[in-house]
Amino acid sequence: MRKPSLSKNRALKLLLTLALTGLAHTAAALSTDKDQPIEVEADTAELDDIKNKSVYTGNVILTQGTIRMTGDKMTVYHTEDDELDTLIMEGEPATYRQLPDDSDVYDEAEAKTIEYYELQNLVILIEEAEVRQEGLNMTGKRIDYDTELSQVKARSTAKQEPGQEASGGKERVKVILKKKKEPDESSSPGTP
Numbered sequence: 001m002r003k004p005s006l007s008k009n010r011a012l013k014l015l016l017t018l019a020l021t022g023l024a025h026t027a028a029a030l031s032t033d034k035d036q037p038i039e040v041e042a043d044t045a046e047l048d049d050i051k052n053k054s055v056y057t058g059n060v061i062l063t064q065g066t067i068r069m070t071g072d073k074m075t076v077y078h079t080e081d082d083e084l085d086t087l088i089m090e091g092e093p094a095t096y097r098q099l100p101d102d103s104d105v106y107d108e109a110e111a112k113t114i115e116y117y118e119l120q121n122l123v124i125l126i127e128e129a130e131v132r133q134e135g136l137n138m139t140g141k142r143i144d145y146d147t148e149l150s151q152v153k154a155r156s157t158a159k160q161e162p163g164q165e166a167s168g169g170k171e172r173v174k175v176i177l178k179k180k181k182e183p184d185e186s187s188s189p190g191t192p
Helices: 004-021
Strands: 038-041 044-048 053-064 067-078 084-098 107-117 122-133 136-146 151-155 174-177
Touching: none
Parallel strands: none
Antiparallel strands: 038 053, 044 053, 053 067, 067 084, 084 107, 107 122, 122 136, 136 151, 136 174
16 A cells, blocks of 8 residues: 555646646636645545545635635546546536636636546536636536647537427527727827
């Protein structure tokens, strides 16, 4: 059996990897976040080195710099080499926020389940998923984010049920883009 300090190192390594990768945003994360200490608070924590799994339950709060994740339960799976494999945050809702460089507006995401697959460079927001960035708001039943390619895919229901209308407002993906500001007419050329 491994020493408990290895579990702590593994958890810190996992959280650092998660923080560096970020969730569902195209803007660069605050560059100093990766240098900040990682802190996890929960009502309970269970670390199982044999199963390469750790579970945090009860008002789970993960912070690192401007990064903050919350949920009711966080389950972390590691590979045999102590590398992060999968992190699952569940809540009503589970939330994520981070302040990008050169911004005073946080990027935010929430869903009932946030799944992070390190080896596949994939973040999946499931059930009542929403991503909010400066100038963008996206909602859907499921939002997939490829962290390597910076590609986002949003979906409504995975499969349309018989009798369900395709245009039924609640089950469709919705994207709201903030309109660019018009130049001030009083500052345009030729204005007295």
